[in-house]
Amino acid sequence: MSNTKHYRKGDEKPVFPNDGIYQLYSMRFCPYVARIHLVLDSKNIPYHTVNIHLNDKPDWLFEANPLGKVPALQLVDKPNAPFVYESLLIAEYLDEVHPQNKLYPSDPLAKLQEKIWIERFSSIASKFYNIVDGVAQWNAIQNDLDEFERELQRRGTTYFGGAKAGILDYAIWPWFQRTEVLDVIFGKGCTFSEERFPKLTKWYKTLVENDDAVKKYNFPKEAYVKYYQSRCAGAVDYDVLVQ
Amino acid sequence: MSNTKHYRKGDEKPVFPNDGIYQLYSMRFCPYVARIHLVLDSKNIPYHTVNIHLNDKPDWLFEANPLGKVPALQLVDKPNAPFVYESLLIAEYLDEVHPQNKLYPSDPLAKLQEKIWIERFSSIASKFYNIVDGVAQWNAIQNDLDEFERELQRRGTTYFGGAKAGILDYAIWPWFQRTEVLDVIFGKGCTFSEERFPKLTKWYKTLVENDDAVKKYNFPKEAYVKYYQSRCAGAVDYDVLVQ
Numbered sequence: 001m002s003n004t005k006h007y008r009k010g011d012e013k014p015v016f017p018n019d020g021i022y023q024l025y026s027m028r029f030c031p032y033v034a035r036i037h038l039v040l041d042s043k044n045i046p047y048h049t050v051n052i053h054l055n056d057k058p059d060w061l062f063e064a065n066p067l068g069k070v071p072a073l074q075l076v077d078k079p080n081a082p083f084v085y086e087s088l089l090i091a092e093y094l095d096e097v098h099p100q101n102k103l104y105p106s107d108p109l110a111k112l113q114e115k116i117w118i119e120r121f122s123s124i125a126s127k128f129y130n131i132v133d134g135v136a137q138w139n140a141i142q143n144d145l146d147e148f149e150r151e152l153q154r155r156g157t158t159y160f161g162g163a164k165a166g167i168l169d170y171a172i173w174p175w176f177q178r179t180e181v182l183d184v185i186f187g188k189g190c191t192f193s194e195e196r197f198p199k200l201t202k203w204y205k206t207l208v209e210n211d212d213a214v215k216k217y218n219f220p221k222e223a224y225v226k227y228y229q230s231r232c233a234g235a236v237d238y239d240v241l242v243q
Numbered sequence: 244m245s246n247t248k249h250y251r252k253g254d255e256k257p258v259f260p261n262d263g264i265y266q267l268y269s270m271r272f273c274p275y276v277a278r279i280h281l282v283l284d285s286k287n288i289p290y291h292t293v294n295i296h297l298n299d300k301p302d303w304l305f306e307a308n309p310l311g312k313v314p315a316l317q318l319v320d321k322p323n324a325p326f327v328y329e330s331l332l333i334a335e336y337l338d339e340v341h342p343q344n345k346l347y348p349s350d351p352l353a354k355l356q357e358k359i360w361i362e363r364f365s366s367i368a369s370k371f372y373n374i375v376d377g378v379a380q381w382n383a384i385q386n387d388l389d390e391f392e393r394e395l396q397r398r399g400t401t402y403f404g405g406a407k408a409g410i411l412d413y414a415i416w417p418w419f420q421r422t423e424v425l426d427v428i429f430g431k432g433c434t435f436s437e438e439r440f441p442k443l444t445k446w447y448k449t450l451v452e453n454d455d456a457v458k459k460y461n462f463p464k465e466a467y468v469k470y471y472q473s474r475c476a477g478a479v480d481y482d483v484l485v486q
Contacts (some may be wrong), residue, residue, distance in 0.1 A: 066390075067363070075352070084355055086362050093355040109318070112327055112336040119329050120310070147309075 002028060002037065002217070006053040006238035013060045014050055022047040025064050025072040027054050028241055029227050031125065031174030032087040033071040034217060038170040039091045042213035043098050047073075055236050088118060091167060103167040117151065117160070118171045120144075125175055134186035145197060148172070152199040158206060165211050169203075173214060176204045180221040184228055245271060245280065245460070249296040249481040256303045257293055265290040268307050268315040270297050271484055272470050274368065274417030275330040276314040277460060281413040282334045284456035286341050290316075298479050331361060334410060346410040360394065360403075361414045363387075368418055377429035388440060391415070395442040401449055408454050412446075416457060419447045423464040427471055 006027065007014070016023060024040070024047045026033040040047050052061055057068055064072035065085040072085040084090055092115075095103045105111045124144045127137045152160060160168040178185060179192035194201040207214045223240050230237035249270065250257070259266060267283070267290045269276040283290050295304055300311055307315035308328040315328045327333055335358075338346045348354045367387045370380045395403060403411040421428060422435035437444040450457045466483050473480035 078352060082352070082356070084352075084359060086359055089355055089358050089362065093351055096351045108336055108339045109321060109325070109327075112332055113325070115332050116327060116329055119332065 002026065002049045002051070003241040003243065004049060004051050005242050006051040007058050008053040008056040009058050011058050013058065014048075016048045020077050023050060023074040023076060024048065025050045025052055025061065025070050025074075027052055027070050027238060028219070029224065029238070030054075030070055031128075031177070034174035034177075035087045035171055036071045036073065036090055036094075037217045038173065038213045039094050039103060039167075041216050042103065042165065042170065042211075043094070043101050045094070045098055051238065053238055088115075088171065091171070095167065101164075103161070103165075103170065105166075114160075114166070114168050117148075117168050120147070121172045121175075124172075128175060128178065128185065131186065135190060138182060138186040138190040142196065145200065149197050149200050152203060159203065165207060165213070169207065169211075170213070173204075173207055176200070176207075177218070178224070179204065181224050181228065184225050245269065245292045245294070246484040246486065247292060247294050248485050249294040250301050251296040251299040252301050254301050256301065257291075259291045263320050266293055266317040266319060267291065268293045268295055268304065268313050268317075270295055270313050270481060271462070272467065272481070273297075273313055274371075274420070277417035277420075278330045278414055279314045279316065279333055279337075280460045281416065281456045282337050282346060282410075284459050285346065285408065285413065285454075286337070286344050288337070288341055294481065296481055331358075331414065334414070338410065344407075346404070346408075346413065348409075357403075357409070357411050360391075360411050363390070364415045364418075367415075371418060371421065371428065374429065378433060381425060381429040381433040385439065388443065392440050392443050395446060402446065408450060408456070412450065412454075413456070416447075416450055419443070420461070421467070422447065424467050424471065427468050 022040070022045065024033070024036060026037070026049050028051055052058070052070055054070070061070075061072075062068050064074065064083045067085070069085065071087050071090060072083050073090050074081055074083050084093065092104060105114055124141050127141050127144075131137055155162075157163065159165045176192075182190040182192060192201065208218060209215075219241055226240045227237060230240070265283070265288065267276070267279060269280070269292050271294055295301070295313055297313070304313075304315075305311050307317065307326045310328070312328065314330050314333060315326050316333050317324055317326050327336065335347060348357055367384050370384050370387075374380055398405075400406065402408045419435075425433040425435060435444065451461060452458075462484055469483045470480060473483070
């Protein structure tokens with residue numbers, strides 16, 4: 001269950017049963033951690049979630065990741081239960097050691113090419129932050145997305161990964177989730193148009209409706225709007241999904 | 244041979260013999276491409292070098308890498324001779340398909356941890372660019388380098404890779420090469436001090452004096468100074484090493 005409260009400075013570090021299950025340091029709305037939730041869930045790997053208040057970080061977060069960022073994953077099944085971080089590096093590791101529902105291609109060149117596509121997406125992801133001119137940023141993102149539309153067209157498959165979601169699908173989906181709330185992020189009139197992105201529109205819809213990992217991670221757009229508006233107002237509320 | 248002229252806009256794309264040998268798009272002073280030179284040379288993999296004038300790029304560079312950056316590597320041994328790019332992704336691919344002189348650990352967790360160390364270095368690398376306050380930036384770099392000094396101390400080995408250089412050594416060495424010319428980059432008084440970094444100082448010296456790949460790639464610091472000063476003067480001369 002990922003809809004738990006976000007721990008702040010001064011909060012005691014949560015204690016979990018000695019069950020050998022991974023511990024994922026997360027933030028419910030962070031697209032980078034979302035990648036790890038999707039990878040873990042798509043492989044049915046159980047894990048405990050420790051949500052972190054990123055604006056008021058508990059000291060013990062820095063034991064998990066000296067950079068104070070999420071995701072950080074504690075491999076409690078290994079000697080000394082080491083922490084690892086960096087979303088794409090964790091994802092590749094998990095795919096290697098948990099080969100069920102393989103997400104990366106096994107051919108080295110195909111794997112490299114898929115990783116290059118993910119790396120290319122990072123310039124899109126970065127345009128979702130530090131928003132100065134929302135409309136210009138969304139226009140720039142759309143120009144970059146044209147490449148992904150063409151690539152999906154070229155592949156001719158339902159998912160980038162083929163007949164089922166692969167690592168490229170999961171690595172980029174968290175930012176597509178934000179296409180539901182573009183007006184809130186980038187300003188009025190910003191839309192993800194089916195006319196310009198027919199393949200990506202269908203791909204996104206298929207993931208949301210049919211992919212079990214995405215369905216498990218996803219949340220109502222109203223929750224995102226509430227979170228995002230609280231962030232813009234300077235009093236971020238990470239716990240909008242906590243019952 | 245990497246000391247060849249840098250191709251500019253309007254220059255014809257060089258033609259190589261149909262010999263099945265990789266073609267590396269490079270720039271002689273680029274630390275990111277240096278990683279690939281070191282990986283290829285450490286494995287005795289032959290390759291042709293195509294040096295690129297990054298301030299006046301030939302159009303055909305964008306066929307190699309749509310982002311117009313180096314390194315780009317053409318795998319002429321594969322069907323349709325695809326180009327690949329992103330230095331760390333290329334390095335990992337090369338290590339996978341050319342297992343001689345293995346550079347990455349084979350254990351998945353050890354490999355992940357080494358990749359995390361490389362990723363951590365990226366914040367150091369970025370401080371070598373867009374220099375506004377050189378002294379402050381060098382001080383910040385030194386604070387980050389303390390972690391690497393401690394880690395090398397902790398490992399107790401000659402190289403990060405152990406008794407021989409591994410991927411972490413090659414991935415970060417190109418920026419240590421610049422410790423020879425800190426005064427030029429960051430300003431007078433900036434030094435890489437043996438007192439503060441005893442392990443790293445010895446490590447760097449050992450690589451320069453004993454590692455064949457580093458010896459092959461390395462160049463006199465005077466050449467770097469000449470290149471760097473031409474860059475700062477707004478008339479970059481990439482060809483200072485061309486005979």
